[in-house]
Amino acid sequence: MAASMPTPVSASAANDHVLPVESHEQLQLSSEDRQRITERTKWVLDSPDPPGFPQEFLGSFRNAVFCRKNKKLSSSQPPLACFASFLPSVFPILNWARDYKVSMFKNDLLSGLTLASLCIPQSIGYAALAQLKPQYGLYTSVVPPLIYSTMGTSRELAIGPVAVVSLLISAMVSKVVNPITDPVSYNKLVFTVTFFTGTFQALFGLFRLGFLVDFLSQAAIVGFMAGAAIVIGLQQLKGLLGISHFTTKTDVISVLISVAKSLHTSWYPQNFILGCSFLIFILITRFIGKRNRKLFWLPAIAPLVSVILSTLIVYLTRADEHGIKIIKHFKGGLNPSSVNEVQFNSPHLREAVKIGLVCAIIALTEAVAVGRSFATIKGYNMDGNKEMIAMGFMNIAGSMSSCYVATGSFSRTAVNFSAGCQTAVSNIVMAITVLISLQLLTGLLYFTPIAILASIILSALPGLINYSEAYHIWKVDKLDFLACAGAFFGVLFASVEIGLMVAVAVSFAKIILNALRPRVEELGRLPGTDIFCEVDQYPVAHAVPGILIIRLNSGLLCFTNANPLRDRILNWVTEENGKEDTKSPISGIILDMSSVTNIDYAGILALEETNKKLLSGGIKLAIASPRWQVIHKLKVAKFVDKVGRDCIFLTVCEAVDSFVGSKFTGPGNC
């Protein structure tokens, strides 16, 4: 690419009077200069060995996997003291509870109550999305938040069921067991999945495998969340339209066909009217809340108000006898034990483990992203590994007490933050409030219309779709946007798992693509400096006549790009020296290796072949500023001996000085 535009380079070289002077001076390279260059080459060649294979690759993992030494724990301490200092690291509540003040509790009480008023309707709705009975949503808002508040390190994170994980459970578990024909097995499988989700999360935290969460790139999450939001929204059409027979598939096309069929046969417009009116009510309160920050509680309690109002309307008008679908069965009381429902000898164990792994990663991704963004606002650190352990234990405990997978909810965390929560006590307040509601109010929920739950879920979805971030991704990185779009359309038109797989595949393909056909850049001297930069990036830079300075635009010189690099260099030389009007034919090539962090066997072979071919044409090859691994491998592979120790330079500038100062006369001189 650079070779096809030599005009600006030669033009700038001609306009600039600095270069000829410089190169003239360098022709009289003093013996002192020469000694200095040799001295520096020695630095390059006599560097200690870099960390070997186990240190380089496993070391960084070990660093991440095993805890660093805890300085507070020394073996000289008595076991009890040791235990006492160990406890607060597992239960951060022991640290902050001592400093807890009444003024803080005021804030936490207020935010906890606000949270509960939003949490109760959302939990019931998400349980319906997960194809579970409504009480399971409330159960999930009791035990996990209590456990999390003792073990978690985030102060704002609102724990409970969330939309995306509910969709995941519904989509993946219902493929294994049909929730309508066999609800008992379905529940059992859901609890087993919850147990494995918790186990995976705890293991990730204990073994510091948090990097697994990084495998879903930011861009993929944006696309996945948006796709999931649309899929969840479409699922709500069932409740909103009062449809009885609905597809179990989640892709757009199946759902739309199913809806179209139902619209021809039987649906109840009353449900739609009721749902839409309350949806509009909730959206208006949200609009007001956004306009006036002090009224933040208005959108937060709007869902609960909608539930109460609509239940009253249905109860008073007995609208359930005229086609309005209501919840009907609602078992109140404390969380029942579900220890016996977690089954390890079921024929679906394999699926349970698989779904558990997917849920664990998605749930952690959402919670960590939400928690971290609010921790950044408040300026404290969230410990990723402790978070994972806390999430893990809360889900394991949840699976024993009739809860399904809980995690940090984005919409509720935002409400918690706006309500001014100070510590995780707001989660405790919320859990207790939900618990009391479960004891006292469940009888009242008999007449709650399903359409209202649908509208509450629908109202929470826009927060999952982030247009502006998607646009930002498109502007910044087209390939990242491809991962984003892949996840989005995969979720929308295929299934949740396929969407995730597409996103991960595109993300990794991106890394490989970058190593596949990198640009080969031509470097030139920035006027008046010793700095050599790409001539395309810095139009002020001018090439050094007679010397081709080349840099590979890739961090790896490996089998995918080694042969093309060799061919590119050799073609470049042939083209340049083949021109009839060449004033200064190329007599030396400097390979700037500063950006090549690693090289493999194929890369070394290609360098050897390049050197051999160039030498046979009387052209000298120099390697400038090689990195640690690269110079080590070049030494081990005896390439340094072949090219000559005096052809390795610390910087491009020294290589140029050496080339221009010494007239290269033919092969064998190197």
Added chain:
Amino acid sequence: MAASMPTPVSASAANDHVLPVESHEQLQLSSEDRQRITERTKWVLDSPDPPGFPQEFLGSFRNAVFCRKNKKLSSSQPPLACFASFLPSVFPILNWARDYKVSMFKNDLLSGLTLASLCIPQSIGYAALAQLKPQYGLYTSVVPPLIYSTMGTSRELAIGPVAVVSLLISAMVSKVVNPITDPVSYNKLVFTVTFFTGTFQALFGLFRLGFLVDFLSQAAIVGFMAGAAIVIGLQQLKGLLGISHFTTKTDVISVLISVAKSLHTSWYPQNFILGCSFLIFILITRFIGKRNRKLFWLPAIAPLVSVILSTLIVYLTRADEHGIKIIKHFKGGLNPSSVNEVQFNSPHLREAVKIGLVCAIIALTEAVAVGRSFATIKGYNMDGNKEMIAMGFMNIAGSMSSCYVATGSFSRTAVNFSAGCQTAVSNIVMAITVLISLQLLTGLLYFTPIAILASIILSALPGLINYSEAYHIWKVDKLDFLACAGAFFGVLFASVEIGLMVAVAVSFAKIILNALRPRVEELGRLPGTDIFCEVDQYPVAHAVPGILIIRLNSGLLCFTNANPLRDRILNWVTEENGKEDTKSPISGIILDMSSVTNIDYAGILALEETNKKLLSGGIKLAIASPRWQVIHKLKVAKFVDKVGRDCIFLTVCEAVDSFVGSKFTGPGNC
């Protein structure tokens, strides 16, 4: 890692008197210096836009895929002249045939005859390996070499059937059609596969998709070839031991079990004795040939001598009646047409395409590797794309004339080279010799013992096993060796395809692994210079007190390593500034981006978070020497505006100067 060894750094800083002087001088950074730095920052920020997504990724492919403009072809030329100048580029023989001299023909005749004497027994053996009748091997040594000699650019490459491709065909095609129960369908499928092999090869050449061949790294090929050699050797046990019932699988365990079973029931030791004696004879001649370069023809004709001698022995002693297995059926004459046997409407079309693709890549890999290494020795250029087109057409023509997949053979090319061949005429001589043998001598091959063919194949195998290269790979790059070992053991214990897949998977996993958890390097100033290098690589370098200079050891700052980098930097700062004995707490961080060739959305987010966190701690973040794509994306993402235009520097040195010269007092100053 670097943070855990601050002792040598501070020690060197203390020993060295240069640093304090330098830093003292820099405190009085003149306004001229300041202006110079600002000027250079402008160069960084006002660079033109880099090539966009289509140019960056598709452009490099386009460059590779579409031919560059042929300068000789201008539209003003009459069509006939245009055609006349186009012809030699497709048929290089038209170029070199004009300069062909009688003296060259002498050499080519000799080498062609030597080649034929080696080729005839090898072709028969390889046909047996591919589970085809022996004449097909000879057919394959007639048509493809003739086509190649007109279209190919290599002068030494000996074309014909080779061991590895024969094994591939046998292993993959026999899974679809059983060659023993249904030889007619088997032959048809083999010709169809050959047709697709040729088609793929021609397409690779026409569309310049040669990079697909690069997907098999050198290391993987070494392992694959060694594994294939052992598998081929084991397959020869059938002929060598005279076993009738043999497994169709190729993995070591199946073959050994099959051999063990046969040894219990029925085998004929005479075959083994005969085969081994001639194998020893061939190996001795090779030893002599290696010792005395002038006797290169001795190992070359030894196989043919073995065939003739053993055939005579069997014919004279009628040993075939006493258990010695012989070829028996051998149809002579010209290559019959097989146009009707290439079937596009067969139920196995899909498999044929798949096997064709694998064969195309393996055959090209071998031919290009062999051809290129000899071209390098003789100092001429082999055009990879023309080679692929030539290979493609020779295999398409072959599939029409009863040939199976042909390619460049390593052992025969070496013989051709040693025999002093000058041009591809040696291939023509060989093909004509084989053709004559097919006409005249096939009747004589009736009594040739199969054990001899086995020993001829066995004698060619050691060349495929390259211990020294494997050891070299192990020394240079442990991960490359893993790809090599994966291919080796995959071929050996699973199947040929699995071995290939393992090799490709390991090779690509290597690229991803490199981007996964890169080391974060601390840079320091080399004494008396403006150069900043890694303190671990250059122990003479010393850190600048109060400033942390960091470089990422990866070419990509992407979702896999962005969050860990952020955490690493923030932990580093916390650790350093948390030390009680810190003399100069860190007040600035310089991120040397010189090796980061690309950044993605996650990388930019991580940088933004890092900057926000550091600012809140009163620490300044600077970006030094960003690459073209990186600075462009940082500008588009408005990161440059957030961090401040004066926090972007052309070099690390300027960033240090600016930091040391200006005392940073708090956030907002940047």
